[in-house]
Amino acid sequence: MTLEKMPALRIGDIEVDIPIVQGGMGVGISLSGLASTVANAGGIGVIATAGIGQFELDGDTNSRQADKKALQKEIRKAKAATNGIIGVNIMVALADFDDLVQCAVQEGANLLFLGAGLPIRLPQTLPLENLRELPTKFVPIVSSGKAAKIIFKAWEKRYKHIPDAVVVEGPLAGGHLGFKKEHLDNPDYALEKILPEVIAAIKPYEQQFHKNVPVIAAGGIYTGADIRKFMQLGAQAVQMGTRFVATYECDASPRFKQAYLNCRKEDIVIIDSPVGLPGRAIRNEFLERVSSGVKEPFKCPWKCLKNCDFKNVPYCIATALTNAKEGNMENGFAFAGTNAYRLNEIISVKELIDTLIEEYHCSGEVVDAGHKAGMNV
Ligand SMILES: Cc1cc2nc3c(=O)[nH]c(=O)nc-3n(C[C@H](O)[C@H](O)[C@H](O)COP(=O)(O)O)c2cc1C
Secondary structure, eight states, X not given: OOOOOOOOEEETTEEESSOEXXXXXXXXXXXXXXXXXXXXXXXEEEEEOTTGGGGSTTTTTOHHHHHHHHHHHHHHHHHHHOSSEEEEEEETTBTTHHHHHHHHHHTTOSEEEEESSOOOOOOTTSOGGGGXXXXXXXXXXXXXXXXXXXXXXXXXXXXXXXXXXXXXEOTTOSEEOSSOGGGTTXXXXXXXXXXXXXXXXXXXXXXHTTOOOOEEEESSOOSHHHHHHHHHTTOSEEEEOHHHHTBTTSSSOHHHHHHHHHOXXXXXXXXXXXXSSEEEEEOOHHHHHHHTTOOOOOOOSSOOBTTOOTTTSSSOHHHHHHHHHTTOGGGOOOBOOGGGGGOOXXXXXXXXXXXXXXXXXHHHHHHHHHHHTTOOO
């Protein structure tokens, strides 16, 4: 019996042995520490930019500058720690989206993952006529074939270029979700359903531009067998967030990680984020308090999100998430994917990746053996 290897992931001239992207997790959960460890293990490590400047001394007084400085520092730290592939996650909803994209490209990030909004316009400071010559690759994050089509159409028209890969994130993911609340449990919006829709939506553009655009599946992927399942449905890689939180190398405080280990299935809930999107998080006293109508008064020194109605929202999500990252769970909360309740120990990134590889192999044997015996497995 030969063990089938996980196929390498190729995005243009970038190649990684392990087709696993560590999802960008904002407000300090995935910084250079986690990202460089994942890259060293053969996957793609991703630094998230949401709230990245809040840990700088001038985070409150000059947030734009603080964000850029922190991003520059984190990319440099990651690159000093690995020769592997480092991505940067930038939410389109961030007020300083343009500055952060420019900074990440300048610092030589290998890939930019652009989500929480449709990245149909790139900053004017980039060489928009010659995007294909930039070493940095662009990877939008979408939750439907329709969204993928809108982005590809806009890029074709504006830039005579298309994105280099796409992440399709289903409704089981952690953090902000690109679905209406009432669609989250509707099987028509399940990852199994939207993945083939995204693949079909970008196919004509791949043919027109003679370019392979890998699709990366995300949201609720937990085991190596899950990875195999989504690869069989046409994904060329997976993006995983929740599982990377329960690692020693994750940049969050031990109390944040402990919230994952302590939670039960029923504690994982959908919240109405002040960003205007549903989000998946672990229920705690802070969320109980704000959902019962209690307002957490705050002054907004930075206006970090383009559409945040900061005078009327009940609490500042950036502050709440920063508190949680630092372990102050009394004044914050943890975003988490649907499967967070399945975690019961902290392990190393290497152990996690080795386990996923092993499970991937084993799930193949079961399927292959089943086929040989004519079984319907
Ligand atoms: C704590 C946390 C923070 C996240 N922050 C971001 C973010 O800043 N930007 C983003 O695009 N996705 C974010 N996500 C989504 C992840 O990148 C990833 O796609 C998703 O969690 C995948 O689902 P999984 O957690 O079930 O593996 C976050 C997820 C978690 C759990």
